[in-house]
Amino acid sequence: MLRLPELNILTPGTLAEALVFLKQDGAIVVAGGTDLYPNLKRRQVNHGTLVSLAGVASLKGISGNSESGLVIGAMTTLTEVVEHPMIAAWYPALARAACLVSTPQLRNAGTLGGNVCLDTRCLYYNQNELWRQGLGYCLKSFGTICQAAPKSPRCFAVSSADTVPVLLALSATLRLTGPDGDREIPIEVFFRRDGIDYLAKKPGEILTAIALPPAGALKMAYLKMRTRNSIDFPVAGVAVALETDAGNKVTRARVVLGALESTPLLLEQATTCMVGNELTSELIDKVADMAGKAAKPIDNTDMSPAYRKQMARVLTRRALQQLIC
Ligand SMILES: Cc1cc2nc3c(=O)[nH]c(=O)nc-3n(C[C@H](O)[C@H](O)[C@H](O)COP(=O)(O)OP(=O)(O)OC[C@H]3O[C@@H](n4cnc5c(N)ncnc54)[C@H](O)[C@@H]3O)c2cc1C
Known part of the structure; x- marks a missing residue:
């Protein structure tokens, strides 16, 4: 033990x-x-x-309404996120992502704030001490080289939090408090492309809340791939959120890939390509190809990098198809 x-x-x-x-x-x-x-x-x-x-106590609970959006305290548990009626009604992809995290017991204890700040993961890092010692440790934990990419000066541990791609697709903002006072930042600037220094959190800062803008008529989906559906972390995930006008043209859209690199990937190209156009199957294929090209996993999780890259394309297509049904 x-x-x-x-x-x-x-x-x-x-x-x-x-x-x-x-x-x-x-x-x-x-x-x-x-x-x-x-x-x-x-x-x-x-x-x-x-x-x-x-x-x-001030870090717990969910407040707001359909006009203002919702503010979720960082210490709100994942179970509370899953079961909250306003989240289920207005942000179903967030409820879905939270519901796909690990097991009921862990969702009862695990929080949304903890999920947003979750440590990055790697096959060479999430091992016991003897295992890592045998290999000479790794860049992220007491060693000097990245075991997954030995020539790399940076760590490739993977951003593996299920709710993060969805929060990015929903344009959430994060509230932080620290020795320099309070600040509110768009979630996309919180994550860094470095498996060690993966959060733009200042020393001594605490994430206090996650604020969601009003959902309006936003449609959304989150799909996750993992080895065992009963418990595992994602090894690829896709969140999409989009709105269409009366003529079925996309008015806003965000596609985010998760669990493929050290940071979640917001596909800005996908937004540019979708906004102003009807979401046809041709457009969906084009965006799915973009996702496949953008995904650059390396061999440091379950499943091969080639498969995860291909599944970024497949999951993106499936997630967008869900939104036109
Ligand atoms: C078997 C198993 C399976 C799992 N499967 C999944 C999965 O499928 N998907 C997934 O996303 N996660 C998974 N997890 C990880 C974890 O259960 C969740 O990510 C959970 O949401 C983490 O929240 P927590 O409150 O327990 O965080 P903690 O473990 O308490 O903290 C995690 C990190 O965040 C920091 N932190 C926490 N709260 C704050 C805050 N308010 N401000 C600043 N820093 C903070 C901590 O310092 C720590 O570095 C799994 C864990 C286990 C053990």
Whole structure:
């Protein structure tokens, strides 16, 4: 059995208190702990102090309406996201993505904020310490080379959070608070193309909420590919959101690929190609080809890179086809 290292767990009751606790050397935030605890057990990360957000009531809950959109507290659990009637009605792809995360038990504990901030994953990183030690560790965890791409100066660990592609397709904004105060940023600037430095989160910052703009007449879908449908992380995912006018022409559209690289990929080319045009099967094929070309997975997850690249094309086509049915 893998055991947790000795930990100092701090339990603030307010956000202000949490920010103070986070100033301690080596301190990190824990939300549901469904990803952080396994990573600590395998010694992938080394934090002696955890600042638990479980007692910070202001980070929990969902508010808003159809006019203003919704604000989802970072500590809202994935189960709450799945079961919330307004999310199911207005943002069904988000409910679907949350529902596809791991298992019911983990969704009861895991939070939306934790999913957005989820550590990147790699076959050479998500292993126990002995396994990694035998190989000489890796760039992301106590080593000096990327085992997946030994000549690369950067880490290729994969962005694997199911809700992130959907939140990007929905143009969500993120609310953060930290030592320099509060800020709100579009979600697309939060992710970096680096498996180690994967979030544009400043030191000591806490994600407080995820804000969704009004859904209006937006249609959306999320499709995920994984090895075992009962539990696994995605190895490819596609989120699409689009709106059409009375003449069936696309007025806004976003296509996002997930779980293929260190960052989710917002296909801006797809938006340009779809807006102003009718969503015909020819256009769908064109956008699906774009997705296939844009996807550049490497061999560091389940399933081969060639298959995942091909499935980026297939999933994109299927997701768009769902929206014209
Ligand atoms: C067997 C198994 C299967 C899984 N399958 C999937 C899957 O299919 N899809 C998927 O997306 N995930 C999966 N997960 C991962 C995990 O359960 C979810 O991603 C969950 O949403 C993580 O949320 P959490 O609250 O538990 O995060 P935690 O583990 O508490 O934290 C994750 C990271 O986010 C940081 N963090 C958390 N909250 C905040 C905040 N508010 N501000 C700043 N930083 C924060 C933490 O410091 C940590 O680095 C799986 C996990 C397991 C163990």
